[in-house]
Amino acid sequence: MALMLGGGGLIAVNSYASAGEVWGSSAGGEQQQSQTRSAETSASTIKCPEVANALREVPDTAKPQVDRELATMDSQITEAYQRFVDQKEQMGKDPQFALKAVLEPLKDKRAASIDRIAAAVSRVTGTRPQALEALAPCTLQVDDTDEGENQGQGQDQGDGQNGDGKQDNGNQVGNGSGNGGQTGNGPKASDFVDIEAVQPNVRRPDELSDASRGVFATDCGVNANGKFNPDNVIVAPGVSNGAHHMHDYVGNQANDAFASDDDLAGGETTCRNQGDKSTYYWPVLRLRNGQNENDANADGGGKDQNVGEIQTPSQVTLNFVGSPVGKVTAMPRFLRIITGDAKAHVNGNANANASWSCTGFEDRQLKDKYPICPEGSQVVRSFKFQSCWDGQNIDSANHRTHVAFADQNGRCANGFRAIPQLVQRIVYDVPPPALEGDNPAVFAVDSFPEQLHKPVTDHGDFINVFDDDLMQELVRCINDGRKCGSGDPATPPPSNPEEPGDEPSGAATPGAQDTQDPANEEQKPENPAGPAVGTPPAQGKPSATPEVQKPKAAVASDAATPRAQGTPESGGNKPVPDGAGRPQTAEGGLASTGAQLWPSAAGAVLLIAGIVLLRAGKRREVARHR
Numbered sequence: 001m002a003l004m005l006g007g008g009g010l011i012a013v014n015s016y017a018s019a020g021e022v023w024g025s026s027a028g029g030e031q032q033q034s035q036t037r038s039a040e041t042s043a044s045t046i047k048c049p050e051v052a053n054a055l056r057e058v059p060d061t062a063k064p065q066v067d068r069e070l071a072t073m074d075s076q077i078t079e080a081y082q083r084f085v086d087q088k089e090q091m092g093k094d095p096q097f098a099l100k101a102v103l104e105p106l107k108d109k110r111a112a113s114i115d116r117i118a119a120a121v122s123r124v125t126g127t128r129p130q131a132l133e134a135l136a137p138c139t140l141q142v143d144d145t146d147e148g149e150n151q152g153q154g155q156d157q158g159d160g161q162n163g164d165g166k167q168d169n170g171n172q173v174g175n176g177s178g179n180g181g182q183t184g185n186g187p188k189a190s191d192f193v194d195i196e197a198v199q200p201n202v203r204r205p206d207e208l209s210d211a212s213r214g215v216f217a218t219d220c221g222v223n224a225n226g227k228f229n230p231d232n233v234i235v236a237p238g239v240s241n242g243a244h245h246m247h248d249y250v251g252n253q254a255n256d257a258f259a260s261d262d263d264l265a266g267g268e269t270t271c272r273n274q275g276d277k278s279t280y281y282w283p284v285l286r287l288r289n290g291q292n293e294n295d296a297n298a299d300g301g302g303k304d305q306n307v308g309e310i311q312t313p314s315q316v317t318l319n320f321v322g323s324p325v326g327k328v329t330a331m332p333r334f335l336r337i338i339t340g341d342a343k344a345h346v347n348g349n350a351n352a353n354a355s356w357s358c359t360g361f362e363d364r365q366l367k368d369k370y371p372i373c374p375e376g377s378q379v380v381r382s383f384k385f386q387s388c389w390d391g392q393n394i395d396s397a398n399h400r401t402h403v404a405f406a407d408q409n410g411r412c413a414n415g416f417r418a419i420p421q422l423v424q425r426i427v428y429d430v431p432p433p434a435l436e437g438d439n440p441a442v443f444a445v446d447s448f449p450e451q452l453h454k455p456v457t458d459h460g461d462f463i464n465v466f467d468d469d470l471m472q473e474l475v476r477c478i479n480d481g482r483k484c485g486s487g488d489p490a491t492p493p494p495s496n497p498e499e500p501g502d503e504p505s506g507a508a509t510p511g512a513q514d515t516q517d518p519a520n521e522e523q524k525p526e527n528p529a530g531p532a533v534g535t536p537p538a539q540g541k542p543s544a545t546p547e548v549q550k551p552k553a554a555v556a557s558d559a560a561t562p563r564a565q566g567t568p569e570s571g572g573n574k575p576v577p578d579g580a581g582r583p584q585t586a587e588g589g590l591a592s593t594g595a596q597l598w599p600s601a602a603g604a605v606l607l608i609a610g611i612v613l614l615r616a617g618k619r620r621e622v623a624r625h626r
Contacts, residue, residue, distance in 0.1 A: 043091075045140075046106070046138055046346075047140070048106075048138040048139075050347055051070060051114060051117070051135050052398050053347075053398050054129075054135060057397055061124055062120040062123070065116070066121070067235070067237055070117070071239040075244075080103075080105070081449050085185070087102075106138050114136055186444070187442055187452065187453045191369060192370045192371070193366065193372060195366075196374060198366065205410055206324065206409075211325060212326065212479045212481070213478075214478035214480055215321050216319070216320040216420065216478055216485045217319050217485035218271055218273060218318050218320070219486045220280060221316065222313045224312070227253055227255075228247065228249070228284065229300070230242070230247065231255075232461065233257055233259050234338060234463070241304075243300065245306050245448065246300045246301060249281045250318075251280045252267045252278060253268045253270065264279065264334070265277065267465075275466060276465070278464050280318060280461075281460070282381075283342075283458065284306075284446050285381070285445055286444060286445075287308050288442050289308060289309065290441070291308065292309075306447070315427040316425070317423075320423070320485075321421050322478040324410035325411055329417050330474075331389065332389075332464070333465065333468065335395075335419075336461075338461050339354075339385045340353045340458055342457050343448060345447075345451045354456075354460070362380060372433060380425060381428075382424065383459075386404055386421075387406055387421035391417050420478055422462055430443045445457065
């Protein structure tokens with residue numbers, strides 16, 4: 001449900017068929033006023049069209065200004081959302097208040113930014129982008145579950161998701177004072193579902209004889225260095241707090257809003273194989289339990305309504321896999337890929353591409369719900385990145401069109417070529433959400449404030465900074481059908497992960513069938529309450545992690561980008577690859593394995609030769625004396 005500008009007033013339109021309501025299409029009349037007032041009272045957030053998605057081509061010389069304006073528009077929405085939250089009671093009393101206090105001022109600011117974007121492009125191309133002005137107006141969005149729908153009935157809404165099938169009436173978890181400062185912007189009880197109520201929904205792809213079946217694993221740790229910031233160098237380069245939420249980083253430690261390709265090439269890496277300086281990052285997961293981090297009053301943290309204890313993963317698996325229909329080619333260096341949509345709650349599911357599950361239940365994947373895992377099982381986030389590249393560009397104006405998903409048969413579209421697919425799996429040992437009582441405690445990903453911490457907004461980012469030799473070895477490994485690299489040997493890599501389609505499917509709700517494979521294809525063991533086969537047992541609460549993992553430097557006295565302590569940027573120690581000080585697996589496949597074995601082999605040969613010569617000498621000496 002959304003409230004739209006038009007006819008000098010607020011027009012309520014039915015944009016969600018599942019809501020089961022019909023709203024008028026024109027302003028005026030007591031009935032319309034009553035409906036508008038009701039909708040304003042239950043509206044949960046602000047919905048704005050995504051201008052970046054409408055930009056197909058932006059000249060390189062215009063990109064800096066365009067990126068800055070897009071980031072400014074995100075800040076405008078954040079500020080408008082805060083006004084909406086602060087003045088929601090007044091909106092319920094005055095049907096026109098939302099229009100005057102929130103939507104019209106936001107529309108004017110967006111129109112000015114859009115005009116500057118169009119002008120920056122036209123100065124270079126001589127042609128002004130068309131139809132951007134129509135993207136200026138925003139609406140108020142009503143969350144279906146905010147209106148007291150029964151969340152415990154019907155499998156499509158999470159049968160028994162609260163353990164007893166009770167109706168939660170759309171109450172926001174953490175709403176009100178005394179609930180851990182969670183500010184009432186979600187998540188809600190209806191955002192969680194018992195994984196045991198979900199039907200298996202994973203299918204495996206068919207492989208052709210020429211499939212590239214290899215797996216190359218790279219182990220870059222779990223962010224033990226405490227590398228956090230709220231930047232996004234892909235979508236908002238040069239803009240501090242461009243993400244409005246905190247990111248976990250593994251791999252390259254030079255990543256912030258101002259990092260150039262040269263900075264990344266010269267950066268330190270937490271990866272075991274030092275030839276992988278790629279950067280892998282994703283929104284942090286927090287336990288919203290009333291315990292604040294040191295970023296409680298900083299951008300990306302509390303200022304953007306991201307509160308609670310940051311959780312360190314118990315395991316991060318990064319695998320590169322092949323194509324079910326043929327060979328893969330090398331990724332270009334500095335290729336940028338974003339998977340998922342940080343604004344999917346208001347944008348819709350077209351670009352949503354994260355999956356949620358539990359260890360031991362990874363044949364059941366969720367898109368728009370957080371899982372409630374049974375005792376002994378851990379929460380799993382999975383991302384499968386795009387595996388087709390246009391063969392020319394390392395990025396695009398909307399950061400999406402230069403890469404694509406393969407079709408349902410695993411083939412890339414004309415003009416695109418198959419590249420190694422990054423399959424990312426992140427595991428957390430977090431307590432099950434406490435959805436009742438005066439002080440509920442839940443886990444949730446960081447998000448833009450107006451996205452309400454919905455699980456569908458989860459996303460991942462990747463910049464390829466493999467050195468050329470290692471990338472070629474990665475491709476040979478995958479095309480030859482081998483298993484190579486330096487992954488955690490406790491986690492079996494996926495044998496044949498399926499590529500999602502160009503438009504990933506929507507929610508995998510209880511009872512849903514035949515969805516895409518999860519990132520890790522472990523099958524449910526006979527004992528569903530136990531951990532998955534090959535998955536280490538729970539290792540204790542990640543929230544009890546050393547202070548170095550907290551984003552202390554996110555609280556800054558100046559405008560500089562927050563930097564975590566212990567990272568190279570803040571003058572700390574050089575990052576130590578995860579697993580340092582313990583036996584490591586051979587890195588880089590057969591080539592580097594052979595390189596490590598040659599010195600030992602050569603020594604053995606020389607020793608044997610010496611023994612043979614010594615014995616021959618003795619025989620000659622004996623013969624001479626005879």
